[in-house]
Amino acid sequence: MKEYYVYVYIDPRNFEEFYYGKGKGSRKDVHQYIDDGSEKSKRIKEIKKLGLRPIIRVIAANLTQDEALLIETTLIWKLGKHTANIAEGHFSGKFRPHNTLHQELSGYDYRNGLYYYNVGESSDRHRVWEDYLDHSFISGGQGRRWRDAMMGFIPGDVFTAYLKGHGYVGIGRIKTSAKMIRDVAVGGHALLDLPLRSKTLGDNSGDPDLSEYVCLVEWLRTVDRDKAKPARKADGVFTTTHVRASLDGQPKTIEYLCREFQIDLTKEIV
DSSP states (O other): OOOEEEEEEEETTTTEEEEEEEESTTGGGGGGGOOOSOHHHHHHHHHHHTTOOOEEEEEEEEEOHHHHHHHHHHHHHHHGGGOOOSSOOTTGGGSOOTTOTTSOOBTTTBOOOEEEEEOOOOTTOSSOHHHHHHHTEEEEESSHHHHHHHHTOOTTOEEEEEETTTEEEEEEEEOSOOEEGGGOEETTEEGGGSOOSOSSTTTTTTOTTTSEEEEEEEEEEEOOGGGOBOOOGGGTOOOOSSSEEEOTTOHHHHHHHHHHHTOOHHHHOO
16 A cells, blocks of 8 residues: 655754655654654754754655655665664665765676686787786787777676687686786786786787787686686587677576586676
8 A cells, every 4th residue: 555655854953854764654753752862863852952843844655665665765875974864774785885976886887797708819929828827817909909809898897718729718807997008017016027928918018009908807717728628619608709708698608617617607796
């Protein structure tokens, strides 16, 4: 039945809203007569000492209980640290944490994904899998197409690393957005100053279009190249020549990787 409403308590001294609630019948009035030591009660007492009464107004009416709970929680969230409400509300787990509007958050401003990543080794050994293992990064570049693929990664994304001619060799989580390799440091040292097996990874490092672009990563599972998990198309295991590709719509591949690497990929995506 639609017998619930959402109400607000307003301080008549400055017209600040300081408490939101939901209820039915006379629920909105009872707070004036209860002294439970809460911030709400203290403020009501201060108001009464001046011979005033809190202004009580119904904001929304003719609601179901679930509608009232959601509206109450929305208002509590909006008031933030200024509210005298003790609890954050019934649906508080679905709301953005306070004091985070300065940053983009996964689950609110974007959704992390599960991706295929092609290591992209070639005969010139421009990229070497062991460098990625030793220094916890992945890369791609030497052209706008490959640069843009790396720029598509978002911190928190989970990826599966594929090494052509071998198979799947790792699963990791993106820690940083892609940067030109000259701007990347690992452990306080410029990546290009580290002992890399690849001697050409720094090619075109000053060119925004042709530079190698690097994401720092957290490795969740890895294997040496000689223990790679083979990707057989006959078994429905996905591969592509692209640097990055979504694994949405690839249930057989996800099932295969979960089994081979002994990991639940669905739980790794924040």
